Each structure stands twice: as C-alpha cells, then as structure tokens.
Amino acid sequence: MIEFKFDMVQTMAIAAALLFVGNYIKQKVCVIKRYYIPAPVVSGIIASLIILFGRQTGLFSVTFDVTLQSLFMNAFFTTVGFMASLKLLSQGGLGVVVMLFAATLLLTLQNIIGCSLASVFDLDPKFGLITGSVSLTGGHGTVGAFGKTIEDLGVVGAQTAGFAAATYGLIVGCLIGGPIGKLLLKRNKVKVHNDKAADEVINAEPTKDVVSTDTRPDPFSGTNLINATVCIAISMGLGSLVAPYVKAHTLWLMKDGLMLPSYLGPMLIAALIRNITDFAKRPIPMEAIDSLG
Structure with missing residues (x-):
C-alpha cells in the first residue's frame, strides 16, 4: 500500500484546491446548485470517496496534518458568534422562541434515541451520547472537545465514531435541507439573489459611458x-x-x-462584542467577518 502523508502547508493547499473543485462542480451540476448544496460538502464527499476507495482496495492511504484544524474551526465559530445580535433576534418575535424550543427538543431527542439505540446494541450509553447531540447538533468542534473525555471514561473509539456521525449528519443534513429549503422558497414565493445576473454585471467590460453613482463604502475594503x-x-x-x-x-x-468545547468561549466573546457595538451604535464590519467565516 502506498502511503501519502501531507504536512500542514500541503494539507491547507489540498483543502483550498478541493474548495475550488467543489465550487466548479456546483456551478456545472444543476441539481447541486438548484438545491443549495454547499461547495465544501460536494468537495468533501469526493475526497472521502477517494480516500475510502484507496483504503478498501489497499492501493493507498492518506494522512493529513490537522494542526490547523482547531484554529480554523475556532475562527469559524467565532464568526458565527458575531451573528448573534439580540437586536436582530428581537425583530424575529415569536418565531425565534418557537425555533429555540424546536432546537432544544431535537437536541434532547437525539440524546434519548442515541443512548437507547446504544443500549439495544449492547454498547455503552455514552457511545450514544457522542453520536447524538454532541455530533449531530454540536458538530466536529464539539466532538473534538468531548470525544477524548468520553474515551477516557472507557468508551473506546468514541471520538472516531463522533467524527463519523458529525460528517454523516452534515452531509445528510445538506442533502435533505437543500430540497426542503428549495420547496419552502418556492411555496412562499421568496425571491433570492440572482448570482448569474450579478456575475454578468461584475464581469462586464467597463465603458466610458457608464459612470458609477454608488457612493457607499466598500464593505470588503482592505481596512474592513x-x-x-x-x-x-x-x-x-x-x-x-x-x-x-x-x-x-x-x-x-x-x-x-x-467542560465546555474550546470554540464556545470565542463564540460567546464575539457575541458580546457584537451586542456591545450594536448598543453603542458603532457597527463592526459584519460583511467582511461573514466573508472570512
């Protein structure tokens, strides 16, 4: 078996290249674009299938350096924290409360079903916990925070199972959520941004007759x-x-x-900063933060 080992820089380069591949495929395959399947999910599935093929056939194995995984994951969840504006949430009214209740109920059911199924298959109930809300709601970051702890409690392979469950949940969630989201948009007649029209405007050749009258500051400027x-x-x-x-x-x-997941602290601080700046009416560059996330 040929063994491929990639260091930190090479792993980052491969991840970036896969993201471009995912974006390209999404633009070319109508079904993926129509149902809003994220490009990282597309490229991630392709990479997973290639790695699985190599291991199952015994032809090759791939090992990536995960040094930057925790850093980038914390940075991502920090940008999520900046989206938690109480001012905006208050505008949601009853819908926000209903969503909170539904999410809490789902999280509880994930744990109950996970632990119950673990007992049915004669496994440690904590195995059901790591494949329940920890992975399906918390995602990879929460698995990374709690997986080792659960393994230390005697559950062998808990972290690996948690990462597998989180990956499965992410992929299936996108595959299910995309068509349902498309259906809801169509049923409620919600208009979405026309990317094709925007691309035509952006890529259009400038002419002397066209004079821009937009004096708004660029949200993606170097300073922002x-x-x-x-x-x-x-x-x-x-x-x-x-x-x-x-x-x-x-x-x-x-x-x-x-024990709190490592990303929760940065997320809370980001949310605190966002709400302080909202209250002080000194907005932070949210468009730029969103793009970095």
Whole structure:
C-alpha cells in the first residue's frame, strides 16, 4: 500500500484546491446548485470517496496534518458568534422562541434515541451520547472537545465514531435541507439573489459611458477586512480563557469541573462584542467577518 502523508502547508493547499473543485462542480451540476448544496460538502464527499476507495482496495492511504484544524474551526465559530445580535433576534418575535424550543427538543431527542439505540446494541450509553447531540447538533468542534473525555471514561473509539456521525449528519443534513429549503422558497414565493445576473454585471467590460453613482463604502475594503480579522483574533484570544476558567471554578459542582468545547468561549466573546457595538451604535464590519467565516 502506498502511503501519502501531507504536512500542514500541503494539507491547507489540498483543502483550498478541493474548495475550488467543489465550487466548479456546483456551478456545472444543476441539481447541486438548484438545491443549495454547499461547495465544501460536494468537495468533501469526493475526497472521502477517494480516500475510502484507496483504503478498501489497499492501493493507498492518506494522512493529513490537522494542526490547523482547531484554529480554523475556532475562527469559524467565532464568526458565527458575531451573528448573534439580540437586536436582530428581537425583530424575529415569536418565531425565534418557537425555533429555540424546536432546537432544544431535537437536541434532547437525539440524546434519548442515541443512548437507547446504544443500549439495544449492547454498547455503552455514552457511545450514544457522542453520536447524538454532541455530533449531530454540536458538530466536529464539539466532538473534538468531548470525544477524548468520553474515551477516557472507557468508551473506546468514541471520538472516531463522533467524527463519523458529525460528517454523516452534515452531509445528510445538506442533502435533505437543500430540497426542503428549495420547496419552502418556492411555496412562499421568496425571491433570492440572482448570482448569474450579478456575475454578468461584475464581469462586464467597463465603458466610458457608464459612470458609477454608488457612493457607499466598500464593505470588503482592505481596512474592513483587517478590522474584521482583528475582531476575530481578539475574540479568539479572550475566548480561549473562558473554558479553563469555567472548569476551574466548577470543581465544586462535579469532579472534573464543567467542560465546555474550546470554540464556545470565542463564540460567546464575539457575541458580546457584537451586542456591545450594536448598543453603542458603532457597527463592526459584519460583511467582511461573514466573508472570512
């Protein structure tokens, strides 16, 4: 068997190349574009199938360096935290409350079903937990935070199973959510941004007769991108102190203290910064932060 090992830089380059491949396929395959299947999911499925083929046939194996995985994952969830605006949520009214209740109910059912099925197959109930809400709701970041802890409690292979469940949930969620989202948009007659029309405008040849009258500041200017990067970095730095602090000050509550996923601290700090700036009416460059996320 040929073994391919990629270092940190090579892994990042391959991930970037796969993202371009996913975007290209999404633009060319109408079904994928029509049902809003994300490009990273498309490229991820392709990469997974290639790696699976190599291992199952014994022809080759692939090992990636995951040094940057935690950093990029924390950065991503930090950008998610910047979206948590109480001002915007208050405009959602009853719908936000209903969504919160539905999400909480789903999370509870995931744990109940997971632990129950684990018992049916004579497995440790904690195995059902790592393949329940930890992976299906929390995703890869939460699995990375709790997987090793559950393995230390005697559940062999818990982290691997959690990553597999999170990947499966991500892919199936997109495959199911895309068509359903498309159906809801069509049923409720919701208009979406026309990417093709926008691309034609962007790629059009400039003429002397066309004069731009748009005086609004560019949200993706160099200054905004730098400010967005600084906001993300500060939130990640301050947020990294949250989980250790909570764990150290909850030892009275449980033996090892309350454990929080590493990304939760940066996410909370980002949400705090967002709401403070909203209250002070000094908006941060959200368009740039969103693009970086």
